[in-house]
Amino acid sequence: MSEKSKEKKEISTASKGKTLERKCPKCGSIISSKILKQCPICDTVLEDLPVDIIEEKKEKEKSYLIFTGKKLELSNKFILQKDQWKFREAINVFFNSLVIFLFAKIGIFTLFFVIQGPSIGYELPITIEAITLSQIPGAFFIIYPLSYIYSKKHKISKLGLNYEKKKILIALLIGIIGAFMVYIMAELSFFINDFFVSIGWTVFTPPESLAEQYTVIKNSTLLYKILLLILLMLDVLGTEITFRGVLHNGLITKLGSQLTQRIYIILIVSLMYSVLFLFFTYDMGLVVIYFLNNIILGLIFEISNRNLFSTISANGIYTFITFIMILI
Numbered sequence: 001m002s003e004k005s006k007e008k009k010e011i012s013t014a015s016k017g018k019t020l021e022r023k024c025p026k027c028g029s030i031i032s033s034k035i036l037k038q039c040p041i042c043d044t045v046l047e048d049l050p051v052d053i054i055e056e057k058k059e060k061e062k063s064y065l066i067f068t069g070k071k072l073e074l075s076n077k078f079i080l081q082k083d084q085w086k087f088r089e090a091i092n093v094f095f096n097s098l099v100i101f102l103f104a105k106i107g108i109f110t111l112f113f114v115i116q117g118p119s120i121g122y123e124l125p126i127t128i129e130a131i132t133l134s135q136i137p138g139a140f141f142i143i144y145p146l147s148y149i150y151s152k153k154h155k156i157s158k159l160g161l162n163y164e165k166k167k168i169l170i171a172l173l174i175g176i177i178g179a180f181m182v183y184i185m186a187e188l189s190f191f192i193n194d195f196f197v198s199i200g201w202t203v204f205t206p207p208e209s210l211a212e213q214y215t216v217i218k219n220s221t222l223l224y225k226i227l228l229l230i231l232l233m234l235d236v237l238g239t240e241i242t243f244r245g246v247l248h249n250g251l252i253t254k255l256g257s258q259l260t261q262r263i264y265i266i267l268i269v270s271l272m273y274s275v276l277f278l279f280f281t282y283d284m285g286l287v288v289i290y291f292l293n294n295i296i297l298g299l300i301f302e303i304s305n306r307n308l309f310s311t312i313s314a315n316g317i318y319t320f321i322t323f324i325m326i327l328i
Contacts, residue, residue, distance in 0.1 A: 090250020104137035128220040135231035141238030159245035160308035175313030178300035189289040266298030
């Protein structure tokens with residue numbers, strides 16, 4: 001075997017073992033420094049280290065203090081991890097996803113405004129086309145988190161998507177049970193709304209247009225029903241990734257994972273989702289349902305050790321059952 005072949009083999013072996021050791025091709029000295037470009041014994045030029053070894057070494061280096069303009073902080077606070085969110089990183093991803101969602105919402109309304117004119121007012125018309133298009137923005141939630149993860153070459157497990165076979169099965173089982181918990185909570189929400197209405201709080205009355213929307217969906221063609229169901233499932237996937245995979249996990253790294261902190265986080269995420277929904281619908285009746293449902297989904301997420309497959313399956317099954325009941 002030639003000297004060059006031996007040298008390449010040694011470099012390859014070093015790369016696989018994640019070591020910084022290099023052997024001088026001339027004198028045989030072992031060099032463990034990542035900085036040296038030449039052998040300190042005979043001045044022979046050394047092979048460059050693989051980039052992945054250098055990057056891994058950097059990640060493991062001891063933290064040091066840096067001045068952020070306000071105070072001294074540890075540098076590892078700002079180093080992004082491949083399998084765990086930094087708080088500021090998660091908030092940045094969450095709000096960028098929210099901005100994309102808002103632009104999609106505005107775009108849908110503008111499209112109808114241009115086509116039908118200002119006569120549509122502040123609400124979309126109750127047609128199957130309008131109902132279908134109104135579900136598209138929710139699917140946009142999935143775009144930024146996934147593109148961020150893949151562009152940074154981070155692990156998909158950072159979002160809570162754990163692909164280990166055993167953990168997936170456990171998460172799916174928890175999700176199936178959780179779907180019925182979500183359904184029961186939704187039914188309880190209707191009773192709560194009825195109670196508020198009975199004591200004069202008419203703001204919790206379900207919108208009159210809701211029954212009309214259900215009728216329009218029921219009488220639509222099969223193609224629109226399938227398309228609407230696909231968009232609803234994409235909405236489930238997008239909102240679960242954004243609100244639990246990003247926001248919930250990001251808050252965990254900031255507030256901690258003790259029981260009290262986890263309860264606070266579940267309430268914060270549920271409130272954020274409900275406020276976003278209220279911003280576009282002004283419907284307190286449905287907001288109560290979404291708020292309580294998200295509390296259950298947050299509990300499912302924590303019970304499954306924050307495996308996102310549990311809430312995706314729970315929310316997906318609940319959405320599918322609700323959609324089928326509309327069609328019956």
